Amino acid sequence: MELRHLKYFVAVAEELHFGRAAEKVQITQPVISDQIRRLEQELGVKLFFRTKRTVELTEPGKIFFKEAKQILERVEKAVDAVQKADRGELGSLMIGYTGPALYTLLPKIIRTFRDRYPQVELVLKEICTNEQVEALNSGNIEVGFLHPPVDGEFEFISIMTEKMVLALPEDHPLTTFTKVPISKLSNQSFILFPRHEGLSLYNRILLMCQQAGFAPKIVQEVTPQPTMIGLVAAGIGVSLVSESLQNINRPGVVYRKLDVTTPELELVAAWKKEKVSPVLPKFLQVVTEITRIN
Amino acid sequence: MELRHLKYFVAVAEELHFGRAAEKVQITQPVISDQIRRLEQELGVKLFFRTKRTVELTEPGKIFFKEAKQILERVEKAVDAVQKADRGELGSLMIGYTGPALYTLLPKIIRTFRDRYPQVELVLKEICTNEQVEALNSGNIEVGFLHPPVDGEFEFISIMTEKMVLALPEDHPLTTFTKVPISKLSNQSFILFPRHEGLSLYNRILLMCQQAGFAPKIVQEVTPQPTMIGLVAAGIGVSLVSESLQNINRPGVVYRKLDVTTPELELVAAWKKEKVSPVLPKFLQVVTEITRIN
């Protein structure tokens, strides 16, 4: 039995007339007669009562009619689905992102993509840069929002580059400076993110301090950033955070630039060039758009 | 696209190996290669990443895999259903019955059939003998439990023949007789069923009275029978009912035979011989069984 048989059978069942059914499915009447006969033979079931003048469904025929119609509908839906999937309009996409990415364009990108491709399921996972590299390599995620530099063969779209700013409790003496001299930080208690969460940036921050002639006194290593500035607000110490974090209005915390060039935190979308799913290019298209107009 | 393509595709998707897939569906490997190629071409979608050594589903391929498997399952179910329907094990049966049939073997027949063929839906309609004849002719019901004689070409199974008994209020003077002489009924008020509900029986009751030398004084024509004996219990009059009605224990009512031969009420299952659905023979089989053992 093939779909052809179902198609012809449904046509006859709908028309109750072999000639018109043949017309409907664009073949000739004897073919319909023959194919229905073969179908009945294979099923071992009489589907129609028929004389040379009248055609009528048998009871088993009525049952099969319902089933056959639904099957043909499902086939159409399947074809449609696979073609949509091929165009990247249906399916799923695993996305990795770091904590800081949340305070940038990422939410807007996600929202725009969701609106444009509602049949694509976006699976978002917050993981640090290093683990995203592994996930990209293993195929656990298809695209990552992470911070260079990274090892490996990836493609990139740069989303934005941010400077670091000093987060201070609002009653801290250093708030009097517009640009805080770095030397003033030598005796401050620092709240930073854990070293393994961003090895490169961590080292660059240490280097900056070193060049200013001191080693920072780190009293807490925590994540995510809202927790860091929470500790700042509580007076535990000062912190260096990405400037986009100022988007969150946190009472009790003020931000100041430093008088030296701070390490920069670049956010990129990264993916492996091989075996990209059809969804990915559509997603990257949105990434490019949103990045350019902002 | 034909079911064959789906079958081969599912085999390859499951095995991820053209050779083993070919073995699974009992054809040779080059055929699989060819058919998958044609399928991909027709859909316009690449379903597998493949080198000469490895086979892997693409994202659209994964979507199509799910769909194809479900479609093949549905096809199997459809074939099973139509064959069950052909054996009369699945489908529906419209059954007509008269009120009196309810107090006989009908409930047991229905229960037995339901237990044996749970996938057959029984549609029961209470309609009088005359209307059942029409319904059988028009195909509104396939089998009827009714009371002969009837006009038309039907097949019959006789379920039972019942005599009529006299229903009296428990405090009625005639209850003193074991067999009530028919002459004593000449001045009684009668409660009968409406004439059109059972023309033949009605006339035979009238004839019986006529032969005893009187015309019955009919004060109420009502249906169904429980209502009739309700009126008897209320002292409105006496009634003639089928003896199976004694199965319902109605306080305030007693039953007595007459001293003459009463009209008999035969209950039969009737159906048209042409275009019987496969369910009907199974049902009639149960009717025969239950009738014989009781």
Place this chain on the structure above:
DNA sequence: TAAAAATACTCCATAGGTATTTTAT
């Protein structure tokens, strides 16, 4: 180098066409 997919080709079953017959209304 060996396993596995693709290619080349051959064959034949059957889908589908045309012409005609049969039959019920």
Place this chain on the structure above:
DNA sequence: ATAAAATACCTATGGAGTATTTTTA
């Protein structure tokens, strides 16, 4: 008499087979 299904017969597409080549892990 006629509409409509069935039958008879023909053609050719393409499904399935065998043998071989190509490729990559």
